Amino acid sequence: MENINWYPGHMKKTRELIASNLKMVDVVIEVCDARIPDSSRNPILSEITAGKARILVLNKMDLADEDATGMWLDHYRRHELNQIRTVIALNSEKGEGVPGLLSKLQKIEDERSAARNENNPGIGRASENAAPFRRRPLRIMIVGVPNSGKSSLINRLTGKKSTMTGDRPGVTKGKQWLTLQNGMQLLDTPGILWPKFEDPHVGLNLAFCGSIRDEVMDSADLGLELLRVLMQNYSETLAKRYGVEITGETDETVCDDSHRSIGEDLRLMERIAKKRGLILPGNRIDYERTGRMLLSEFREGRIGRITLERPNPI
Ligand SMILES: Nc1nc2c(ncn2[C@@H]2O[C@H](COP(=O)(O)OP(=O)(O)OP(=O)(O)O)[C@@H](O)[C@H]2O)c(=O)[nH]1
Ligand SMILES: [Mg+2]
Known part of the structure; x- marks a missing residue:
């Protein structure tokens, strides 16, 4: 971002x-x-x-x-x-x-x-x-x-x-x-944003929901970021929509802050791409189209009814 x-x-x-x-x-x-x-x-x-x-x-x-x-x-x-x-x-x-x-x-x-x-x-x-x-x-x-x-x-x-x-x-x-x-x-009035997002999550959320022009972002990266967020709170919804199992099990040892293994999200993206036949010649995953598909299905509500943030307790 x-x-x-x-x-x-x-x-x-x-x-x-x-x-x-x-x-x-x-x-x-x-x-x-x-x-x-x-x-x-x-x-x-x-x-x-x-x-x-x-x-x-x-x-x-x-x-x-x-x-x-x-x-x-x-x-x-x-x-x-x-x-x-x-x-x-x-x-x-x-x-x-x-x-x-x-x-x-x-x-x-x-x-x-x-x-x-x-x-x-x-x-x-x-x-x-x-x-x-x-x-x-x-x-x-x-x-x-x-x-x-x-x-x-x-x-x-x-x-x-x-x-x-x-x-x-x-x-x-x-x-x-x-x-x-x-x-x-x-x-x-035309929609407006502001010059600097103090919190990078704010910029990502706006991009997921289509408030930032897609042309200025990489769909594969943005789709993967969306998947990462959905895995946290909507893993069942994702599993149901794409017919994939989200076990959280992994053979990797490196973990990030939320104790998920690094790469778990990428592997999920690949499983979804295969389910949808988003494959390039040479049996390579089409990350670009998979990212675009995830973003448009989210924006149209086809993954499910999803809210990406909750109010902070005061
Ligand atoms: N599902 C759903 N879609 C909506 C709703 N309101 C607007 N949309 C859709 O959201 C998109 C944007 O709507 P607009 O009314 O053009 O948004 P805007 O805020 O005027 O956008 P800018 O003029 O670009 O700032 C359109 O595809 C609308 O059909 C809603 O309540 N539910
Ligand atoms: Mg308008």
């Missing part, structure tokens, strides 16, 4: 775009990936949106481990409520959880109207003949890391295909204002 450029110039521009549009909006919805709720929260976004009413969305809940999502919701509700108004898990592709989000937004809008009427007692109580008071609709900005499902969520909220989505990072290129049926206005 050290030598790749995952922070191209347009992300710096998006950061400026978010900062400059922030004063126009009432609410910020941060869309993170429920499979990596911590790694997919951009510290820069938390910093620049501090002070705004914020809603945290754990998107792609259909791909995440249900128990883990429950733990994350609980974690954020307990520990971050002073900064985040609401935490909600969603499936933006199918719409599950979206009505709950809409009613939260309506609640914010109602509170905003009530506060305005309190500050301006004359407003809203004009006589029947007076022109109706035109109030500015609630404005919402959607932010998050690339590929977390921001545009998909917007399409769900508007109820039509208002903005382009895609199974790769960097689909949304510029800002786009859209209007909901209830009049609220939404600003879609």
Whole structure:
């Protein structure tokens, strides 16, 4: 992960775009990936949106481990409520959880109207003949890391295909204002990362979930890293999906920090490649295609419902 450029110039521009549009909006919805709720929260976004009413969305809940999502919701509700108004898990592709989000937004809008009427007692109580008071609709900005499902969520909220989505990072290129049926206005923004991952696991998690362009990484290496992580918490799921036995037994004597033998993961990758017939001429394992296959099956949820991190006990 050290030598790749995952922070191209347009992300710096998006950061400026978010900062400059922030004063126009009432609410910020941060869309993170429920499979990596911590790694997919951009510290820069938390910093620049501090002070705004914020809603945290754990998107792609259909791909995440249900128990883990429950733990994350609980974690954020307990520990971050002073900064985040609401935490909600969603499936933006199918719409599950979206009505709950809409009613939260309506609640914010109602509170905003009530506060305005309190500050301006004359407003809203004009006589029947007076022109109706035109109030500015609630404005919402959607932010998050690339590929977390921001545009998909917007399409769900508007109820039509208002903005382009895609199974790769960097689909949304510029800002786009859209209007909901209830009049609220939404600003879609391109996904952004941050210049340096302090913890290398964060970079890997983002790469596994498709937030970093695949072109800048080696699929064989990344696929092997994913296998390593899945072997720790989802070995049964892996064994079932690929019809391989994961015994943990080994004839090697060298062990790493987690007491696994070095090479166990590589041998598992080879067994999976053979099962899938991912073999090159000369009976050599096609590590590249095996890596790509593992990554795409994970991203599409075909290995199973998987969450790659759990909240730290506080
Ligand atoms: N399974 C599942 N897939 C989803 C969900 N939400 C979005 N997706 C898929 O994730 C991919 C990325 O979605 P987008 O809405 O384009 O993501 P984005 O955050 O706008 O991406 P950028 O504009 O590149 O930053 C698409 O293939 C979507 O179909 C979800 O809740 N569940
Ligand atoms: Mg988008």
